Amino acid sequence: MSDISKSRRVFDTAFKMSVVAEFLQGTHSKRSLCNKYSIPSTSTLRSWIRIFAPDNELHDTPMPKKPQSENEEILALRRLLQEKELCLKREKMRADFLDEMINVAEEKFQLPIRKKAGTKR
Numbered sequence: 001m002s003d004i005s006k007s008r009r010v011f012d013t014a015f016k017m018s019v020v021a022e023f024l025q026g027t028h029s030k031r032s033l034c035n036k037y038s039i040p041s042t043s044t045l046r047s048w049i050r051i052f053a054p055d056n057e058l059h060d061t062p063m064p065k066k067p068q069s070e071n072e073e074i075l076a077l078r079r080l081l082q083e084k085e086l087c088l089k090r091e092k093m094r095a096d097f098l099d100e101m102i103n104v105a106e107e108k109f110q111l112p113i114r115k116k117a118g119t120k121r
Contacts, residue, residue: 009040019045020052055087 015037023033023045030042039045106113 009038011039016048017052020048023049024053 019033019037019039022028023030028036030045033039034042034045102113105111
């Protein structure tokens with residue numbers, strides 16, 4: 001019986017960022033980029049997008065291409081505004097959650113966790 005081991009290909013961070021940037025331009029699909037750069041699967045590329053473009057809420061679709069008419073541009077801008085408002089709402093909820101978590105931890109462990117305002121002189 002032969003011992004066959006699969007070798008993992010390691011990509012450097014600069015390469016990952018350049019591939020993600022190319023995807024976000026909207027000129028290539030995930031599959032075409034995977035084929036172009038010999039990336040094992042689209043899930044690998046999807047994870048890179050989540051890491052290097054966290055503000056991109058549409059991880060499974062590229063950034064929208066330039067609209068052809070003024071009405072399409074207005075609709076695209078409205079969709080973008082809704083996405084940004086949703087992202088802002090999530091971040092506000094996250095900040096509130098973290099703030100409450102710190103309050104509970106300070107109360108439970110009787111330790112000051114937050115930094116005091118101002119700097120020491």
